[in-house]
Amino acid sequence: MKKKFKLTKKVFSFPYILFLILFVIVPLVLILVNAFLDSDKNLTLNNFKTFFSSPASSIVLGNSLLVGVITTVLCLVIGYPVAYILSKMSSGKILVLLYVLPMFINFLIRTLATKAIFIALNVELGMGTVLFGMVYNYLPFMIMPLHTTISGIDKSYIEAAQDLGADKVTVFLKTTLPLSVSGILSGVTMVFIPTISTFAISQLLSNGKIFLFGDSIQLSFEQNLYGVGSIMSLVMLAFVLVSNFVMNKFNRNNDAVRRSLW
């Protein structure tokens, strides 16, 4: 007897599973396989040797991490006050949209425009301009989760703290800040992971002077060095997984307050 096809809830997940297999699992496997192949498709470990023995690659990796950390810190320092103030305003929800609005424009166009402005202003392209571009691009990813978390904090906690004798600063440090940790962690994850893997922004805004990990991956593939490129991608993946793990660990300690967009 033939089994009759039934339209259950499960069926609706099939397209996505198919998509996941085609565009996530298969590419990952391909990267993994490529890492062990040389340009003539022979099995080899040379790629690893090339990558790990060259000091240039570790410098690039270090640079990327540094840029990632600085960008994340800057985004947090700029984004937190913005998110905090917006969450106190009645029209905050609409104003947050304004912060997200620049993302409607393609990031390459935005970056090229930024570059044009810097050149017009006679600003020398380098680390400073790269960091500016990074913060500019990723700030909304910090503000959004922070705003969601902070505006979700029950007002009664703030009142309870005031009632127990906390002035404005203490209320912030002892209630608002600890209660928004989950938002901070989401924001940090949302900014740090894309920044360490980004390319183009660094190339464009430093005239190719500053070379980040994302750029070198791109370069390897352009030069047909699929093996080395694959290894770099795997290293990147490892970093992403590690930072995600660390963030989750932090968040678990804040069990009770896990309430955020992501």
Next chain:
Amino acid sequence: MVQKTQNDIIIELRNVFKTYDGKHAVNNASLAIKRGEFVTLLGPSGCGKTTTLRMIAGFEMPTSGKIIFDGKDITDVPPHLRPVNTVFQKYALFPHLNVFNNIAFGLKLKVIPNGTKVNRKGETVQLFRKYTKAEITEKVNNALKMVDLEDYGHRNVSSLSGGQQQRVAIARALVNEPQVLLLDEPLGALDLKMRKDMQLELMDMHKRLGITFIYVTHDQEEALTMSDKIVVMRMGEIQQIATPEKIYDEPANAFVADFIGESTILSGVMLEDFKVEFCDTVFECVDKGFKKNEPIDVIIRPEDLKIKAANDPMSLMQATVLSSVFKGDHYQITLIANENELVAHDTENYEVGETVGVYIKPFDLHIMHKTRLINEIDTYITGENLVEICGTDFECVTDLAEGTPVKVQVDFDDVEITDDEDDGMISATVVSSIYKGSYYQAILSTDDHYNFFADTDYEWLKGDRVGIRIAPEKILISTRDENEKPVERVVVDETLTEEEEKAIELSRNIEPEKFDSEAYEQEEYAQNSDEEGDK
């Protein structure tokens, strides 16, 4: 012991108003609370009781009026400097801290005086310090012991049951040794059994600590059980301030009677002193001082209405049994007497349709002035035969010119309520609907916050949107003097003696000093050391 101030009033509200978008959430509240009293603010939701409490705590600023703490004006003092602590409705325990740290929160912030020192200029300077870790631990552990949660210090607050969270919230407030504890419907989220237990515990705590409790609730039974003094509020206005017994036995008006316990409320006429007529029968009563033939409300508690045999010489009028419901320890019997419904509690059952006699002791007839006899609005003539009522022009019969200031009167019977909001001239929300034996008296709040009283045959659901219509010939118009000021109603605190009342009245003329937080801390310290000395 704390130094006794005049009259020993710890908190006083003087003509406090709170207005949100033109609507009075709290309307001219004046209230004096004595040191050590258990005061309950009681009323239905939206009556302004929580707003009043929040103004005492400092979370809301009064639109006008003064809040006085221990003789000092604290109206503008921010909440963190006020010597009061609050137990919040949903506890508001910090989810990121464990039980111990939740309770220690206030102690860690507190600064206490630490002796004095003479500085180089020869001035004596007050030194301050924070509590040490050991002191905090001891205080928190004592607080935990007080609420029977000794081994729960390390627990996460989210792992506690509702009742336990409630205890932690109380401990967190009390550990700071406030002089006044504010409780905002603290038992609302607990089940009935738990609530009864916590009621007793709170009363016990109040007795042991001797501090002032200000308690907000909508549960009349809770209020009657726990309080020394009940403040009944409705629509932002204080209706009555009295002891629980007095509130129950001598409600100030039909609203209080209806809200506190079951009762029959009837419209009647005061014929002369000690003589009242209702249900087409003349009764003897103990009230006097009413105007001759003044329309009044009569309140009869069901347990005071005695059912007799129809031919019993004691019975004052005859009635027919409409229904009889068994309620465990009594029957609730509804009677019809001369087209008025009366409710009685009796241990005996009566047959439906049976004719019985009714007897009420003169002492058990509670006679009250009517809150309002007629709807009265100050307004202007807006055109030929047009008068403005609540923002809408109504047709009326008048020969007064446009722009004349007038007083409009509409009888309760002439306010027509329409089920569909759009059918009315103006729309309103039903605030209440009280059964008066043979009809319902509904109170309708219009969108510009005027309250219409209307007598209708139907019960209107509280909160419903309805329309109001008034026939042109039913709108009574008389000219008014624009300079005339309406008389403000003052609710007298019935728990105060005459002397105390006078003292409060006198002190109202004195501008209180501004509150000084440092001075308060010193006083508090002195109090602590005294207590230690007592042990």
